[in-house]
Amino acid sequence: MKTLDILTPADKEAVDLPRLLADEPAAAGRKKLYIESYGCQMNFSDSEIVASILKEGGFATTSSADEADVIFLNTCAIRDNAEQKVRNRLMHLTGLKRRRPELVVGVLGCMAERLKTKLLEEEKVVDLVAGPDAYRDLPRLVEEAETGQKAVNVFLSREETYADIAPVRLNSNGVTAFVSIMRGCDNMCSFCVVPFTRGRERSRDPHSIVREATDLFNQGYREVTLLGQNVDSYKWSQSPQTPEGLVDSPNEEAPFGSLGASVNFAQLLEMVAQVSPDLRVRFSTSHPKDITDDVLFTMKQYANICKYIHLPAQSGNSRILALMNRTYDREWYLGKIARIRAILGEDCGISHDLIAGFCTETEAEHRDTLSLMEAVQFDFGFMFYYSERPGTLAAKKLADDVPEEIKKRRLNEIIALQQQHSLLRNQRTVGQVHRVLVEGFSKRSDDFLQGRNDQNKVIVFPKEHFQKGQYVNVLVTDCTAATLMGKAV
Ligand code: SAM
Ligand code: SF4
Numbered sequence: 001m002k003t004l005d006i007l008t009p010a011d012k013e014a015v016d017l018p019r020l021l022a023d024e025p026a027a028a029g030r031k032k033l034y035i036e037s038y039g040c041q042m043n044f045s046d047s048e049i050v051a052s053i054l055k056e057g058g059f060a061t062t063s064s065a066d067e068a069d070v071i072f073l074n075t076c077a078i079r080d081n082a083e084q085k086v087r088n089r090l091m092h093l094t095g096l097k098r099r100r101p102e103l104v105v106g107v108l109g110c111m112a113e114r115l116k117t118k119l120l121e122e123e124k125v126v127d128l129v130a131g132p133d134a135y136r137d138l139p140r141l142v143e144e145a146e147t148g149q150k151a152v153n154v155f156l157s158r159e160e161t162y163a164d165i166a167p168v169r170l171n172s173n174g175v176t177a178f179v180s181i182m183r184g185c186d187n188m189c190s191f192c193v194v195p196f197t198r199g200r201e202r203s204r205d206p207h208s209i210v211r212e213a214t215d216l217f218n219q220g221y222r223e224v225t226l227l228g229q230n231v232d233s234y235k236w237s238q239s240p241q242t243p244e245g246l247v248d249s250p251n252e253e254a255p256f257g258s259l260g261a262s263v264n265f266a267q268l269l270e271m272v273a274q275v276s277p278d279l280r281v282r283f284s285t286s287h288p289k290d291i292t293d294d295v296l297f298t299m300k301q302y303a304n305i306c307k308y309i310h311l312p313a314q315s316g317n318s319r320i321l322a323l324m325n326r327t328y329d330r331e332w333y334l335g336k337i338a339r340i341r342a343i344l345g346e347d348c349g350i351s352h353d354l355i356a357g358f359c360t361e362t363e364a365e366h367r368d369t370l371s372l373m374e375a376v377q378f379d380f381g382f383m384f385y386y387s388e389r390p391g392t393l394a395a396k397k398l399a400d401d402v403p404e405e406i407k408k409r410r411l412n413e414i415i416a417l418q419q420q421h422s423l424l425r426n427q428r429t430v431g432q433v434h435r436v437l438v439e440g441f442s443k444r445s446d447d448f449l450q451g452r453n454d455q456n457k458v459i460v461f462p463k464e465h466f467q468k469g470q471y472v473n474v475l476v477t478d479c480t481a482a483t484l485m486g487k488a489v
Contacts, residue, residue: 030060034068035170038086039076041284042227043109045178047074048167050108050135055168057139065096070104070142075111077193079387083111087123094125104128104145108135110197114391116154126150132183132198133157156184156199163208166215173439175469177221179212180204181268182228187287189314190325190393191358191386194229201229203236206263206271213275222437222469223280226272231283232290237262266294273302278471280437281305282456285312285353288336289328296343307344308379308456311336312353316372317365320358323398330372337376347428349455352381356414357407359386359398366410373417379425379455381418385411419481426457426479433489434459436474438466459484 033054037047050072051061062068073089076082086107097103106128107119113131120126127145130138134153144151161183169177185194186201213224228234238261263271265283272281281302286295286309299305311333315321318329328336340348354369385407388400402410434453442448442460450460451472460483461474474486 030058031069032062032067033059033070033072034062034065035072035074036089037074039078039082039110041178041225042180042229043074043076044170045167045180045227046109046132046135047072048170048178049162049165049180050074050138051168051170052165053135053138054142057142061168061170065093068103070106071096072106072108075107075109077110077114077197077389079384079389081387086111090123090125097125102146104142106130106138106141106145106151108132110193113154113156113197114193117150117152120150120152128152129154131156133160135162136160158200159202161202161204163204166212173468174220175437175439176223176225177216178227179209179216179224180228181209181226181231182234185229186233187230187327188325188393190323190398191314191355191389193389193392196391198229201233203234206236206268209268210271210275213272213279217276217279220469222278222471223282224272226268226281226283228283229285230287230290232265232286232292232295234265234268235262236268264294266292266298269295269298269305270302273298273305277304279304282308284310286310288313288333289326291336293339293343296340300343306349306454306456307347308349308351308454309340310351310353311340312382313369313372313376314353314355315358315361315365315369317361317368320361320365320368323360323394324355324358325393330368333372334375347455349379349425349457350376351456352376352378354381354383354414356383356385356411357402359394359400359402361402361410366413370413370417373414373421377421377425378418379457380422381414383411383414383418422481423479426481426484429453429457429476429484430479431476433473433475434484434486436461436472438468438470438472440468453484457484458482459486461486461488464488 035047035050037044065071071093073086075086093105097105104127105125107126108130109132112119112129119129128141128151130141131154133156137153141151141153182201182203184199184201188195216224281304288311299307313333314324314326316330321329340350388395436451436453436459438449438451442450447463448460449463449466450458452458459474466472466488472488475489476484476486478485
């Protein structure tokens with residue numbers, strides 16, 4: 001069993017590892033950018049925006065840090081160990097910088113935003129610090145750093161959505177892509193650093209989202225995942241200055257054609273689903289306080305919207321949820337699960353985020369989390385132990401008083417139970433036929449392909465004549481807690 005502070009489903013295992021930029025052909029004569037991304041999907045998506053901005057600025061990309069003129073680490077600050085990983089990487093880069101003093105080393109993303117100029121004092125190898133809303137300024141910042149000065153921009157914007165920037169797809173499988181639909185977060189979960197590092201919530205123009213999804217489809221992509229910290233609070237209005245013009249229900253005003261006063265998430269989902277019935281649509285992350293029946297009915301209405309919802313719970317105990325400032329309690333969460341099951345059926349995939357050992361959590365309250373898991377039977381989950389983050393409400397007001405060994409023991413109990421539930425949920429699919437979008441060869445053998453079904457479960461099956469990007473009906477014949485195995489029918 002893993003005793004890390006995170007457990008990820010098989011297909012997302014790479015998310016917590018840095019991903020590198022691919023080589024770009026015909027790069028001769030141009031300066032080279034190398035970028036590593038850490039943390040959430042949003043960061044990987046942001047790195048694609050960064051690559052696009054630097055490409056406009058005359059850079060080519062490389063997958064080798066050794067031959068780069070500029071090295072960026074796009075960082076995560078969500079837990080302490082995410083920051084430690086970046087600090088270790090910076091230590092390794094010190095040798096490279098010593099050999100090539102002209103090399104520019106930049107730290108981007110949430111850690112840059114959280115630590116600002118302190119990062120320059122603490123990590124001498126760093127030349128450039130840029131927060132998540134400052135990426136348009138990167139070409140100028142690089143120029144400044146090249147003169148030997150330290151370059152910093154950590155300005156947080158209320159408007160920036162990078163809507164007009166066509167991301168350069170990095171290390172893409174050519175089949176699935178992330179599309180960012182909003183930035184920032186206005187919730188103040190007491191444990192979370194995101195509102196401080198990514199700023200206020202803002203929604204991206206739906207025209208640009210649909211255009212990006214259409215372009216991806218035309219390039220051969222067959223799945224888009226709409227990304228935001230809280231997609232259910234997506235709300236775009238033509239003139240943000242007149243909020244009284246907002247419309248809540250998709251029935252009140254047609255979102256298409258005229259794109260009336262405003263577009264909410266259910267409407268956006270419908271717009272993207274209509275790009276093509278052959279384009280699968282996923283989204284992440286949903287917030288239990290905001291997900292609406294409208295969203296669930298829109299999912300039901302469109303076969304190409306995947307029947308899978310990531311619905312972080314964080315805890316199964318109402319007192320802890322109140323301390324976390326999640327603004328829902330255990331009953332509300334279970335009520336949302338009941339709505340999902342009622343509207344989308346028992347087979348809809350549901351995953352969670354859970355935090356073990358939050359401030360003042362008792363043994364009985366931890367058992368409430370286990371009993372919530374028993375009640376829901378999640379398909380999989382992302383599980384962490386609490387890591388206090390400086391500046392958050394919890395750090396200011398609550399004692400981080402659960403000893404580390406107890407946090408880890410509780411986390412391990414949560415992980416072990418999830419393993420059981422993942423296996424049970426996967427066993428339900430044995431004997432069923434699932435539509436799989438092929439993403440490439442299986443990790444173990446080129447004689448097998450792998451893809452995911454609607455519920456986001458990884459399925460491996462013999463290659464035969466099938467190819468990446470195709471939809472294949474696969475009969476599930478066997479499974480583990482992480483993977484389904486089958487054969488095409
Ligand atoms: N916006 C999403 C939501 O509200 O569900 C999640 C954003 S966060 C990047 C991903 C997950 O990290 C959270 O759902 C939470 O479980 C976990 N997390 C956030 N802050 C944490 C902390 N201080 N310690 C441990 N886990 C944390
Ligand atoms: Fe963090 Fe809560 Fe916002 Fe998610 S909803 S990013 S956990 S503050």
